[in-house]
Every structure is written in C-alpha cells, then in structure tokens.
Amino acid sequence: MLSLRVEDAVGSCAVEPGELAEEVVLDCVGAPVRELLHHPSAAVRTAVLDAFLMWTGPHARRAEEVVIGRGNSLHKSVQRARAVVDLVPGKPERVLVVGVVNSLLQQLRERGCGYVPCDRKGGVTEWGEPIATDAHAALDGCDAVLASGMVVGNGTFQPLLEHARATGKPFVLFAQTASAVLPWFLGSGVTAVSAEPYPFFWLDGGPTAIYRYSVQGMFRT
Structure with a gap:
C-alpha cells in the first residue's frame, strides 16, 4: 500500500x-x-x-460515519463487512465480488445472495469455491457488483463503471484505495461507497471509522 x-x-x-x-x-x-x-x-x-x-473535503463533512469497534482483525473485519454489504440495495441473486474478502462473502451468504468471487490472484475461497480472475467476463452473469477500491489502482475500474452505466446494475465499492476519489462517481454509475481512510481497521485494535456514501444521500454540504 x-x-x-x-x-x-x-x-x-x-x-x-x-x-x-x-x-x-x-x-x-x-x-x-x-x-x-x-x-x-x-x-x-x-x-x-x-x-x-x-x-x-473530509469524509466526516459529507458521509455517514460508522464506527468499527475495538477488537482483533477478524472481529473488526466482520463488523466492517456488515456495514459494507448493507450498502448493496435489495437482494440480488448473484453479486460479482471483485477483490475477495471472506468476511464480505460470509455476509452475502447469510443474506441468501449468490456471488461470483473474483480476484487477479485466483485460488479458492474459505469454502473451497473457485475464484475467477477475469471480472469483465463474469459481469453478464451477475446483477450487482461489489468491488474493492483496488480496481482504481490496477486499471479495471473504468470497464466496471461503464458496465454499470450501461445496464443500471448496482455498483458498490469498499475503498481503502481512492476512498476520497470514488464518492465523486455517485449517481454516475456508482451506487454507494464505503470509504475507509488511513489508518485502516487492521492497523489499529481500537475503534476506527468508515464513511458510507449512497446515491440516496449523495454529498452533504
């Protein structure tokens, strides 16, 4: 990072x-x-x-602050996952998850949502599911996208954004990378953003914060 x-x-x-x-x-x-x-x-x-x-434009001026309570990395990851998945509207049948985080997959499983895990590194999930390596190829088979902010850094954000704009599918991002950049795309392809500025939850055992944006709230002034 x-x-x-x-x-x-x-x-x-x-x-x-x-x-x-x-x-x-x-x-x-x-x-x-x-x-x-x-x-x-x-x-x-x-x-x-x-x-x-x-x-x-600090996040606190424009977004809903969600405090991730103190705890070990796993405990905090589960808290964060709940707050992130809450941003996915409705109950999509299949979510393309770009940037595999097992706690996010677990939250989707608990809500009865199917998913396609995708990560350039490939491999398998905690439940032995194969991880796709080509997000673009999996888009047509999914009705929502949940992606890491890392898509900005590796150059795959634009195709996902264009697909969301063309189809109207929900496009939600959980962002440590570019957490202050991605909210500017709300209403222009992006449905919601969970913005997590430095220091990230796994760097501090005490309370940390994420900031949630959605097209309903847009930017606060």
Missing part, C-alpha cells in the same frame, strides 16, 4: 509487492501536489489525488 500525505490528510493506493521502487516513493517526499498528479506511476497519481480530495 502506498500512502501519501497532503497537509493533515492521507491518501492511499494498493500496489503489488515490488511494484514500486524505493526511489519512486522517496521522490514523492516534499514534491508539490501539482507535479505528483502528473507522475508516471498510476499508484502515485491515485494516492496524491486521494489525499488532496480528503484534505479539501
């Missing part, structure tokens, strides 16, 4: 191990925002835009 700070705000973008050289990170230190927004690395551009938007 690459995290950059603008004033008192921190923006983030998930990266794969070894994706960013140490020199790239060091070059960001003290660099002006206007320069980093044109950086050759998409991860740097995403993280600095995320930080800038968080600084100019």
Whole structure:
C-alpha cells in the first residue's frame, strides 16, 4: 500500500509487492501536489489525488460515519463487512465480488445472495469455491457488483463503471484505495461507497471509522 500525505490528510493506493521502487516513493517526499498528479506511476497519481480530495473535503463533512469497534482483525473485519454489504440495495441473486474478502462473502451468504468471487490472484475461497480472475467476463452473469477500491489502482475500474452505466446494475465499492476519489462517481454509475481512510481497521485494535456514501444521500454540504 502506498500512502501519501497532503497537509493533515492521507491518501492511499494498493500496489503489488515490488511494484514500486524505493526511489519512486522517496521522490514523492516534499514534491508539490501539482507535479505528483502528473507522475508516471498510476499508484502515485491515485494516492496524491486521494489525499488532496480528503484534505479539501473530509469524509466526516459529507458521509455517514460508522464506527468499527475495538477488537482483533477478524472481529473488526466482520463488523466492517456488515456495514459494507448493507450498502448493496435489495437482494440480488448473484453479486460479482471483485477483490475477495471472506468476511464480505460470509455476509452475502447469510443474506441468501449468490456471488461470483473474483480476484487477479485466483485460488479458492474459505469454502473451497473457485475464484475467477477475469471480472469483465463474469459481469453478464451477475446483477450487482461489489468491488474493492483496488480496481482504481490496477486499471479495471473504468470497464466496471461503464458496465454499470450501461445496464443500471448496482455498483458498490469498499475503498481503502481512492476512498476520497470514488464518492465523486455517485449517481454516475456508482451506487454507494464505503470509504475507509488511513489508518485502516487492521492497523489499529481500537475503534476506527468508515464513511458510507449512497446515491440516496449523495454529498452533504
């Protein structure tokens, strides 16, 4: 995870191990925002835009704050999963879950929703289900999309957004990456966002917060 700070705000973008050289990170230190927004690395551009938007418009001014209570990582992950899945409207028959998190899958299972787990790494879920690696190929067989903010960093956000716009399917994001960027797409393909700024729930055993946006609430002023 690459995290950059603008004033008192921190923006983030998930990266794969070894994706960013140490020199790239060091070059960001003290660099002006206007320069980093044109950086050759998409991860740097995403993280600095995320930080800038968080600084100019903090989540607390515009969204519903949900406190994730203290506990170990598993306990907090389950709490977060409930709050995230609550943003999926209705009871879709099959949800494409891009970025596999077992606690999210468990919440869908408990609600009687089918799902297609998808992650570039492949593998199997906790229940032995095969994990698809091509989200685009699975879109037509699903009637809702629940995706990680990591889709911004790896370049797969745009096809998902275009599909949601074309079909009207619910498109919900749970975002550590680009948590302050994705709410700007509400009502333009994105149905809801669970925004989780740094520090993330797994970094702190005490209470942490996520911020929920939906097309019903849009942006608060």
